[in-house]
Amino acid sequence: MLPDSFWRFIRIGLVGLVLAAAVAGLVLGDAWLWVAVEWSPPTYAWFYARGGFDTLTVVALLVAALVKAALLWLILRAPAPGPLDRRAKALRRLLYLAVAYALVLWYPIALLPDAVDAAFQLALWTAIDVLYLLVIRWRSRALCAAAGAMFAVELAGMANELLDELDLPELGSGGIVDLGLMLGAVAATIITVVGQRRDGRWSRGTQAAGWLSVGTYALVIPLNFFFGRISSGHLAMGVMMDAVGLVSIVWIAATARELPAEGRPADLSPARRRMIRIAVAAVAVLPIIALIHPEQTPHLTYTGWSMDCYRRPSFGDLKPAERDAAFLCRARSTDGGVPPMFPDSLSDQQILAYGRALCRAKDRDEQKAILTRAGSPRPAWGADPWDLVYLCPEIVGATHPELLRSTAEAEAANAAYIAEKNAKCRDPWPRTKGVVQATANYFLFADGDHGYMVHDPQDEAAEEAVEQAIDKLYDDSARIGVAGSTVLIGHIEDVIDLCLTVKAFRTAPPQRTAGWDQVTEVPIVSRSGRLTVPEKGEGEVGAGAPMPNLAIAGKGRYRLRVHVRVDDAGEEQHLVVVFPGASRKRLKLKP
Incomplete structure (x- = not known):
């Protein structure tokens, strides 16, 4: 075992280094101050404070430096002398490994894949919990069984995290399961402190540190789990909670230090107990005080990236x-x-x-x-x-x-509006039934909409065909652009919707030009066996009802005849007729 003088040298050196680094950070800038107090790279701080630290964060960092220095002084106390059996020695070493991980080793391990970190913690705490059951003198089978159950829940939570990192099915998902696993970890801490009290080896100071570590859970769980305030609130809050979190490390280190059965530390004097109670109360209340901002200080519940x-x-x-x-x-x-x-x-x-x-x-x-x-x-x-x-x-x-409106009310109102617009549209050629057909209102953009498409949605060259059809749309007064599997049909009047009827026939139907302002016939090809008109999506253009597949003969060439007219009220009506045909000519049937 290392001599007490060595531990005293380490304590004075490291605690002095923390305090000196914090003072130097004030001079050298925010990045240095963050590294000096948080013992981590400044990347995290810049994510939450891109414009630099405000006064509250700087004050929180300085207070956290004092708190961490005091707690580090307690963590680095020399181990108590006395004989240890094989199991107790193993437990002491693992507990000190857990302390080293929390203080230093977490950063190099964090550079590895997250699954490695999760696996390391699961293995470490599995070994610690098993040794707890074997080393602590519980003096009650029921208490020992309860400890085993709580340790199992705690380890289940760690196993769940490992499964998540490995993208494997988790033990459970959802807020209730996560909260249950988290509360199981709290219960494991509580029952361990109870076991320490019944064992008799551990001092009241160590037990107080254990209970205080439970108190930190009482702060973290409601703030972080229910309100999300630690991760999305002010940076100062995260700084103070990180400092207070060292109380758990104090308890783990004290547990390892006082493992020998002989030479149990004597109880502290009443004056020392009062000092410890005052320190414990200060550490518990400090993060709450940090949350109370003066009225003139900006209180930022939500930012643009919350x-x-x-x-x-x-x-x-x-x-x-x-x-x-x-x-x-x-x-x-x-x-x-x-x-x-x-x-x-x-x-x-x-x-x-x-x-x-x-x-x-x-x-x-x-x-x-x-x-x-x-x-x-x-x-x-x-x-x-x-x-x-x-x-x-x-x-x-x-x-x-x-x-x-609510989302449900808005959806219902939108559906009613579409149904009302569709109901106003009638089949302009009711006596001639197509193999498939549909009539619906077609909704256009209020400004700058070229028109609507009849296209093959599964054609690999669909995007290129659309661009070509747009380029050809205004080459002719009929405003019909043709490009392979896409026909873009423009509107004559400045309208935001029009009535559209589509019909598909096995052979060419009569031309029927009477009553229409213009009738144009163009070629179109279906490479996948589909030709249709886009249906309206939420907040988009499209037909107000599902449109059928007009390529009723499968893959191949078709003819597409477009009838257009505008009534006395300025309403525009379109009839689109599709039938098989190999001709590639463009015919203007009317006018």
């Missing part, structure tokens, strides 16, 4: 208490590379106040003035009603009631 902001729920899907958060996500969003509505320098409360002022603005100029006052990087854009609806539904809903 994970919770990737969901874009409809107004009607949210509870009233969730609507402010939805607006904050949109106000700070940088989707598509556009600048956010408000800068991150503003607190949540300030953004909400400016947002409500935007709700009351009379026009875009007044919105621009409000955004300029707020320091917006894009004041001239104003604010859109689909963003403001989360703050002032009573104002926006008066002019845009559709924005108040």
Whole structure:
């Protein structure tokens, strides 16, 4: 065993190095300060604080340096002298390996694949838990059995992580299973501390460290699991929770240190106990104090890259208490590379106040003035009603009631609208039935839409054919572009939808030009045995009902006849007739 003088030298050297490095970090910059306090590369910090550390984060790092130095002083205490049997020696070595992993080894192991890290931890703690059962004097079979069960749950959680990293079927998925495995790890810690108390070898200080490590779980689980605040909240919170997490390492190191059965440390004096209680209370309360920001400090619940902001729920899907958060996500969003509505320098409360002022603005100029006052990087854009609806539904809903709908209501309204538009369209050639046919409203873009396609969707050259058809669309007054397996049919009037009927025949039907403004016949080929018209998707152009396969004779060449007319009300109607035909001529049948 190494002499006490060696341990004292190591303690003074490392603790002094931590404190000196933190002071040097203040002078050398944020990256040095982060490395000095967090003992990790600054990459993580830059992900969460790309513009540098704010005052709160710097203060948190300095406080964390003091906390870590104090806890490191406790971790590096010399092992208690005394004889150890083979199992106790193995347990001590493994516990010190766990301490070394938590302090130093985690980084080089993290450079390896994640599955290696998960496998290492599973193997390490399997061995430790088995030795716990054999070394600790539980003095109760029921307690020992309960410990074995809790250790099994703890190891099941680690095994689940390993299976996840290996992309194998997990033991269970979902929040309830994850929470159960996490609580099992907490129970394993609790029952181990109870076993230490019944054993009698471990001092009250070690047991206090064990209970305090349970207290850190009580902070981490609700903050991280239920609210996601550690990973998505202020960086200072993560710094303080990382420092407090060293309490668990103090307990593991103390457990290893006091393993000998003889020479059990004497209980501390009442004064020393009070000092330890004060220190324990300070460490427990410190992260909570760090969460309390002064009113003038920006409180950033959501930023443009927060994970919770990737969901874009409809107004009607949210509870009233969730609507402010939805607006904050949109106000700070940088989707598509556009600048956010408000800068991150503003607190949540300030953004909400400016947002409500935007709700009351009379026009875009007044919105621009409000955004300029707020320091917006894009004041001239104003604010859109689909963003403001989360703050002032009573104002926006008066002019845009559709924005108040839930997703289900919006889908139902959209389906009803499509059905209503389809119902207005009638078959213009009802007496002549095709082998397959359909009639529906075709929805176009409000601006700049070329028209609709009859095409082979499975043709490998489909994209190239579409581009060629667009180029040829305006070469003729009929506005029909032909390119292999694609025919692009333009609209005559400036409309946003038209009535479309498609029919397929086995032979050429009568030309029937009467009653139509223009009739044009062109060639088209089906290379896969399909010809159809695109159906409308959510927020897209297309037919309002499923369109049939018009290539009823399979692969080969077809003729496509397009009838177009515009009625007195300016409504445009199209009839598309498809039948087999080898001719490659383009025929203008009318006019």
